[in-house]
Amino acid sequence: MQRRKFLALSSLSLSTITFSSFKSIAPIRKPIVISTWDAGIEANKAAWQILRNGGTALDAVEQGVMVTESSQNCCVGLGANPDRDGFVTLDASIMDHQFNCGSVAFLERIKHPISVARRVMEKTPHVMLVGEGAQQFAVAEGFKLEEKKLSSEAEKSYQNWLKKSEYKPIINIERTKGENAFAPNKLETGEWNHDTIGMIAMDGNGNLSGSCTTSGAGFKMRGRVGDSPIIGAGLFVDNEIGAATATGQGEDVIRICGTHLVVELMRNGLHPEEACKKAVERIIKAKGIEKSKQIQVGFIAINKQGEYGGYCLQKGFNFAVCYADDKNFLEDGKYIL
Numbered sequence: 242m243q244r245r246k247f248l249a250l251s252s253l254s255l256s257t258i259t260f261s262s263f264k265s266i267a268p269i270r271k272p273i274v275i276s277t278w279d280a281g282i283e284a285n286k287a288a289w290q291i292l293r294n295g296g297t298a299l300d301a302v303e304q305g306v307m308v309t310e311s312s313q314n315c316c317v318g319l320g321a322n323p324d325r326d327g328f329v330t331l332d333a334s335i336m337d338h339q340f341n342c343g344s345v346a347f348l349e350r351i352k353h354p355i356s357v358a359r360r361v362m363e364k365t366p367h368v369m370l371v372g373e374g375a376q377q378f379a380v381a382e383g384f385k386l387e388e389k390k391l392s393s394e395a396e397k398s399y400q401n402w403l404k405k406s407e408y409k410p411i412i413n414i415e416r417t418k419g420e421n422a423f424a425p426n427k428l429e430t431g432e433w434n435h436d437t438i439g440m441i442a443m444d445g446n447g448n449l450s451g452s453c454t455t456s457g458a459g460f461k462m463r464g465r466v467g468d469s470p471i472i473g474a475g476l477f478v479d480n481e482i483g484a485a486t487a488t489g490q491g492e493d494v495i496r497i498c499g500t501h502l503v504v505e506l507m508r509n510g511l512h513p514e515e516a517c518k519k520a521v522e523r524i525i526k527a528k529g530i531e532k533s534k535q536i537q538v539g540f541i542a543i544n545k546q547g548e549y550g551g552y553c554l555q556k557g558f559n560f561a562v563c564y565a566d567d568k569n570f571l572e573d574g575k576y577i578l
């Protein structure tokens with residue numbers, strides 16, 4: 242009996258030792274930045290310039306996604322599809338390595354919601370500002386109030402959508418035209434409905450930060466807010482463990498506190514890819530397989546070793562990974578359904 246107990250104990254401690262020493266000898270890859278979808282390549286380039294020059298992960302994730310918010314090729318930001326009443330409303334969040342975080346939701350006519358989110362984090366006692374109040378704050382902080390006008394593509398797409406006025410999320414809409422393509426063909430049909438970039442990074446000091454910015458689901462109900470500005474849903478960072486961000490149908494990410502779950506799974510020792518996979522499985526468990534087939538959700542994550550991974554529900558999600566001047570590439574997310 243005694244001997245059996247001893248053997249059980251020693252194998253337990255052996256596996257603990259092996260596991261923790263494995264963790265501690267895993268090579269640390271830093272700096273590193275990863276971000277969702279094809280647009281992540283351009284965003285990573287901007288973030289990488291900051292990281293390679295010794296800048297902070299926080300600056301990198303803000304300035305990285307600002308590229309996407311400004312891009313004409315992408316539906317993140319003011320060029321995006323409007324809600325069903327014809328207004329573009331934006332959500333964004335940012336989080337640093339000390340649990341500081343800021344977010345804005347239902348924000349109109351401001352070009353860089355991510356920077357407003359950062360000001361909320363740095364200059365207010367709050368975490369989240371929404372709607373008119375968020376806009377007032379932005380203007381008081383010197384952000385320009387842009388004209389209330391849809392981009393020509395969004396206008397076309399909205400007019401088309403109005404013919405049926407039917408809200409129907411369509412999975413993987415960003416990538417209907419092969420490698421590196423958004424979906425200009427879908428502009429004609431009003432079906433371009435995923436409009437997000439999430440970015441997470443570790444800087445040379447080993448500090449993690451993340452950002453997430455979106456126009457949300459195209460033709461959504463007025464006032465609808467997705468997962469992207471909700472800390473623990475669309476974005477979460479715990480500097481001891483790792484960081485995660487999400488894309489896809491926000492309602493289903495919120496339901497399971499998706500990115501918080503991913504980080505907690507990494508805390509339990511899972512590799513980022515495995516953690517993302519488990520979170521996707523949780524969505525399927527919550528929703529059932531048939532309903533899960535109708536939507537897309539993707540998670541990406543990095544840990545303190547600079548290991549990274551992504552996982553999604555359906556084929557078609559990808560993310561951009563950058564950790565050297567000549568290493569900025571797209572990876573397809575593995576999928577379950």
Ligand code: SD4
Nearest residue numbers: 435436437457467489491
């Ligand atoms: C939302 N998660 O508002 C966002 C949408 C998205 O690619 O990620 N689109 O629900």
